[in-house]
Amino acid sequence: MLMLKLNLKKVQAFTLIEALMTLSIVTFLALTTSASINSIFNQVQNKLFFMAFEQVYRETQRFSASQEKEAVLRIGSNYVENPLGHYAIPSGIVPEKEQEIVFNKAGGNSSLAKVVFKTSEERVTYQLYLGSGQYQKKRE
Template sequence: MPKLNTKKLKAFTLIEALLTLSVVTFLALTTSGSIKSIFNQVQTKLFFIEFEQVYRETQRLSASQGKQAVLRIGSNYVENPLGHYVIPNTIVPEKEQEIVFNKAGGNSSLAKVVFKTPGERVTYQLYLGSGQYQKKKD
């Protein structure tokens, strides 16, 4: 009688495969929360940089064209004559408002623009006439 080749196959058992799958799933779930948090922080910072740029470009537009320009802040958008910009879901303006820039590029109010984020309040105090602002975080 011929001898049968009795080699053992080395492979994962069902229990080992399930254990590996559960460890990988656990690691993926724990890192996804921190990744989402980091993404939200970056998105928030980018929005404030964009808002400041839109504010300045609205001011420049009114001064360069020699006519009034309006910056509108809605519940989920910021808008000027050049474009419409979406506010991320994690940022909420305290109120809807309009900032009017005169022909010289100055604004006509001492308005405060307040945005609420999950971790803080960001306030832009506008200066009368100059079109400048001061940013403060609470």
């Protein structure tokens, strides 16, 4: 008769409590990290929008001067539009009011308008200068 000798090895593993504790710690760390990542993402998105808005403003000015005709920059509740395109405003940025800025044939504007955008952290104001098409940016 052959006797089989079985080697029984003791299996070591996590208990259910240890596994749940590990899972809860990892979840907490992931949620904490994702909140800070969302905040950073929103800040970057806002900065990119303001850089794009300034570029669209200058584009509209150059377009009116090069084509020697009036060009209109429209700011709506969720978009910015000029003769060259339509651009979305991110959900975290709200224009104070809808408005139109008209550039004359020479590229200057005929208004001393203020263009104001509000975010959760700040208020960004563009003060337009009469005739020159230039602006001053102020953060509050």
